[in-house]
Amino acid sequence: MTDRVYTIPIGTPFLDRLAAGVWERVEGDPIALTDVRLLLPTRRAVRSAADAFLRFGDGRPMLLPKLSTVSDVDEDLLDVEAGSEAGAAGALEIPPAIPDLQRHLELMRLVTAFLRADPDSATPDTPEHAYRLATALARLIDEVQMHGLDFAVLKDLAPDAYAAHWDKTIAFLKIVTEIWPGRLEELAAIDPMARRDALMRAEAAALRAHPPSTPVIVAGSTGSIPATTELMRAVLALPAGAIVLPGLDRDGDAASWAAIGDDPTHPQHGLHSLLRTLGVDRDQVREWSPSVTGGRDRLIRETLRPAATTEAWRGLSTAADAPTPAAFDGITRIDAASPREEAGIIALLMREVLEQPGKTAALVTPDRRLARRVAVELRRWRIQDGDGDRLEVNDSGGAPLSNSAPAVFLRLLARAAVDCAPVALLSLLKHPLSAAGLPPDRFERLVERLDRDILRGPRPAAGLAGLRRAAEASGLKPEPLGALLGFCDRLTDALAPLEAALSQPTVAVPEILDAHLRAAETLATSNDTHGSLRLWVGEAGEALARLSNEFADGAAGMEPIGGRDWPGLFDALLEGRVVRPRYGSHPRLHILGVLEARLLAFDRVILGGLNEGTWPAEPKPDPWMSRPMRRDFGLPSIDLAIGKAAHDVAMAMGGSEVFLTRAQRVDGSPTIPSRWLLRLDTVARALHSEEKLASWKAPGHWHALLDTPAAPDPGRPPEPRPRLDQRPRRLSVTRIDTWLRDPYSIYARYILDLRKLDPLDMEVGAIERGNAIHEALDAFVRDYPRDLPPNPADMLIEYGKRSFAAHMDRPGVWAFWWPRFERVARWFVEVERERRKSLDYSATERQGVVTLAGPGGPFTLFGTADRIDRRGDGTYVLIDYKTGANPSLSDLKAGRAPQLPLEAMILMAGGFAEQDLPAADVASLEYWRVGGGTPPGKIDAVDATVPELVETARAGLEALIAAFDDESTPYHAAPDPRRSLRFNDYDHLARTGDWSAGEEGEG
Structure with missing residues (x-):
């Protein structure tokens, strides 16, 4: 019995040698071949074994042996095999597995x-x-x-x-x-695993009861499951039974073999345990079919030597059985800078294979992100089959169902329907499956208008009703408002039942599932196709439909849940499920997970993602038992997964052309090479062959060239020169500083009519705080322009409560902003008590305008003054409230803060006369800092130099008007980097980052 355990060594295509050995054993009789039964570890190995037999037959039609996986037991056939044998027949009375x-x-x-x-x-x-x-x-x-x-x-x-x-x-x-x-x-x-094991044990019992005389061969399995081992023992007892092990090391020294039994991370540990269970000595295992390995097996054996015997590396270069430097031939190492570069290099290596007829290549990696990146990179070449149809190089390891288009649509729907938050709602509406019964172009236009006109800025009130109220309050013209309200009605028709279900404190699971799926189909319905025909199609749609149906069957017995718990539960249902393509894959290029690649052979094998923590992955801790508990309970070490991964790497490294790739940094953090790469480096040094494993740099350069233009052109600063009649003839005083520092911003805003959109779910920030403080102070002064009321501090705080009311539901406002305002209020009242003694009255938020002559015609300057105080002597004081820093006198003199001097110019020219503020001298310009810090307020006044500042500002503005009335004057972007705007909404449009030297201007 023990003389029928074989191995196919590393470095030999397993399935091809398996087919050759079977053909030899049936002496080339195609009829006898059909009597052979082959049991393999995976379904992919079964399909590839069929291909191997066909290759061996040189494409001639032939009957194949009986191929199946070890765990796939044909119960009908087993019933026949068992006959009336009580033990075997009794084993067949197995309940069905629970789904x-x-x-x-x-x-x-x-x-x-x-x-x-x-x-x-x-x-x-x-x-x-x-x-x-x-x-x-x-x-x-x-x-x-x-x-x-x-x-x-x-x-x-x-x-x-x-x-x-x-x-x-x-x-x-x-x-x-x-x-x-x-x-x-x-x-x-019963549990699925229990049923599978029961069937395998029943199969073993049937084989013992009625041993077939025809060959039964278990090939490629390491017997890591006890039921599989029992079946292998039964096969080994058959008259023509055999076991073919993958890559058993028959030549390693005895000390290493003994150490392997205690090292679960070693690639041979599983085979060592299997042979011990079967009662077979390693020396009794024979080679299945003569093959030539080229010495690579010795290199792999040495590289993966157990830690207990690695002292042998000291004398490796002089050892008689040491691998030769030629064993490194065909192994290429590539250390990429990043996962993106690694994926691009792998795609290049795979694409190159297509230039050689018949050659095959496969990326093998447990890193699903890397696999998806490579699949996307390969699309750039639009690979086609012989008929010109485009082929995808699919990741047969599977893509997460939760990331598929229909699943993402359903997940977004569950979250958007909770409160119609802007980000969640727009993410849903911009999904390709959303249509709401409209033609695609009309639906997209309405979503864009909803985005631009309704959802920008602070979040509207929650829910579909809040969305409609926000639309009604938007101030849009009747026609676009009517279209938006109609769109809101469509969304309400689709989402309202789901919104109602999600808002309930308890809801039956079948009810909320039905509401979810109905809402999805309604929203996915286009003008010409029902949502069900768009949502449940393709591999992902069908998988999602099966999951929904199965869940609907099982949800009837579930207890009610809180409506808001549904999105999280739905995400959990999707977790761990994958979608694998059924067809359309390229016949010569493959992206495989580690399990899918087991036992397969390709002309070029790329082992990607060889970083510690990725391959091998960190063993997942058992959530229930510690390592000692697992040991005492009888469970295997969690490190056994590392040993299985090492065996897969060892088998894959036996190929004739192997590339080992890794990324040096992932997500910005440096990585550690896989332990197998480090061992390979150590063996190379011991053999004085370090140059054999030096990282190949050329592919990284090739990948960079793909997206590098032949002659890089960083571009030039924009210099638009619009016609005079297109140039603005009217600006506010707050825009003059922008005109000076960044004329391109004026061009973009007033000539191109481009305005920055507010962010979605805009946080209340410094601007809103400043506006609230300004509004409270303005209302207080407007209502009491001459005399202060009784208890002025209390009164001002009441005004503040009104101005802050829209923001007081935010914790940061009442915890931080409101105490600051209270300090400002007390400081402000104390200042006002003293000021009112010398004032006639105060005016707030008054608008003024003045017209200046220019070469291109009259130019209008307008502005709104925060506050104008009229003194008893008839002169004015102009005041600007600021919650940030006040400008310095040097800024004023240099023209970097022209707002108040220009407002003073308008006031002195009678520009505020229509606001009951006749022309008069301006005695002072004052900046009131009302930030609420320490101190809560500060006044910076400019008195003596006001006429000079006003005259300088007027002369500068007239020069600016004259310059830009010349059509040859361009609207430069940041003409002086030292004076560039601190915050600029149009930098990206001017592509400043492309052509500038990156110098920061002054604020």
Whole structure:
């Protein structure tokens, strides 16, 4: 029996050699080939094995052996094989497996009941959290059943040997140890893993009861599951049974082989355990079919030597069985700067393969983000098949269902319907599936208008009703307002039932699911296609429809949930589900997960994402048991996953052309090369072959060239020169400083008529704080222009309450802003008590205008003064309230703060006469800082130099008008970087970052 255990070494295409060996054993008889039964570890390996036999037959039509996976047991065939044998036939009386989703929902119900019954539990009992706990329990059940353990042993673990929380864990795990078996009995079902193992054991019993005389071969499996090992033992006992192991190291030294048994991270650990279980010595394993490995297997063996024997590396260069430097031939290492560059390089390496007829390539990586990046990078070449149809190079490891278009649409819908928050609502409406019964172009125009005219700025009131009120209060003209209100009605028709369900404190799960799906179909309906025909199509749509139907079946028995808990629960339902393409993949280029790539061979193999923490991934901690607990319970070490990953890497590195890639930085942080790369580096140094593994730099340069123009042109500063009749003839005093510092901003604002949109969900910031303070002071002075009222401080605070009312529901306003305003109010009243003694009256928010002559015609300057005080002597004081810093006298003299001098010019010229402010001298310009800090207020006054400042401002403005009345004068962007605007809404339009030297101007 033990002489029928074979191996196919690393460096040899496993499935091709397997097919060759089977063909040799049936002596080339195509009829005898059909009697062979091959059991492989994965369905992809089964499909690839069929291709291998066809390649071996050189494309001739041929009958294939019976191909299946180890775990796929044909129950009908098993019934025939079992016959009347009591043991085997009894094993077939196996209840059906409970569907995964139903199992999760049943466990979720039990978890919820436990959490609610435990008054000391700090765990939230939200449906989302309960569902995630249920999925974690399901994984624990699968792992325990996979290794043939009994939950009853848990209570025998000594609690005093572990942390105090173990008692709580044991109490919680009663869900699976005591309650769950009874619930399964009520449902007349068993767990999927238990059923799979029962069928495999029944298959083993059937083979023992009626051993076939025809060949039965288990190939490629490492026997990590006890039920699989039992089946392998049964196969090994058959007259023509055989086991073919993948990449067993038959030549390693005895000390290393002994150490491997205690090292779960070693790639041979699984095979070591299997041989020990089967009672087979390593020396008894034979090679399946003669093959040539080229010495790469020795290099891989040395690289992955167990840690206990790595002292052998000291004398490696002189060892008789050491790998030769030629073993590095065909291995290329590439250290990319970033994940983007790594993906681009991999795409280049894969695209190059298509230039060589028949050559194949595969990216193998556990990094799903890298896989998706490479798939996107490959689209740039628009790869086609022989008929000219475009082919996608799909990631057969699968894409998360939660990231698919229909799932994202449903997730956005669940969140947008909660309160119609601007970001969530626009994300939903700008999704390609949204249509609301309208033609696409009309729908897009209405969404753009809703975005621009309604949702910008502070958030409207919550819900669909708040959205409609915001539209009604927008001040739009009747025609666009009518269109928007009609659009709001459409959205209400689609979303109102879901909004109502989400707002309920408790709602039946089937009800909210039905409301969600109906809202999705209604919103997805276009002018010519029902939403169901747009939403549930394609692989992702069909997968989502299946999930929805399964959940609808299982949701009937669920307890009601809070409406606002639904979006989180829906996200949890999608978690862990993937969508794999069924067709349209390229026949020669492949992007594979590690499991999908197992046993497959390609002409060029790219192992991507070789960073520690990615490949191998950090072992996930067991949420239920510590490492000692797992050991005492009988579960394998969590490090076993690293050993399996190492075996996959070792098998893949045996290819004739292998590229090892990694990114040196990910998300801005430096990375650590994978432990296997570091070991390979160490072996290369020991063999004095470091240059063989030097990172290949050329692909990074090639990738950079793809997006680098032949002659980079940073561009030139814009110099628009519009016609004179297009240039503005009217500006406010607040825009003159902008005109001086950045003429391009005036061009963009007044000639191109471009205005910056307010952000969505705009936070109340310094501007709103300043406006509220200004509004309160203005209202107070306007109502009491001559004499102060009784209790003026209390009165001013009342004005402040009115001006701050719109913002007082925000914690930051009443916690920080309001105390500052109270300090400002007290300071302001004290100042006013003294000032009113010498004032005639005060005027606020008065508008003035003056016309100046220019070469191109009259130019109008206008402005609104914050406050104008008329003194008893008939002169004026101009006041500007500021919550930020006041300008300095040097700023005024240099023309960097012309607002008040220009307002003074208008006032002295009679520009405020229509506001009951006749022309007179301006005695002082004052800047009142009312920030509420320490001190709460400050007045900076300019008295003696007012006439000089006014004359300078007038002369400067006239010179500016004359310059820009000349059509040859361009509207430069930041002509003097030292005086550029501190905040500029048009820098991106002027592309300042492209052509400027990056110097910061003065504020």
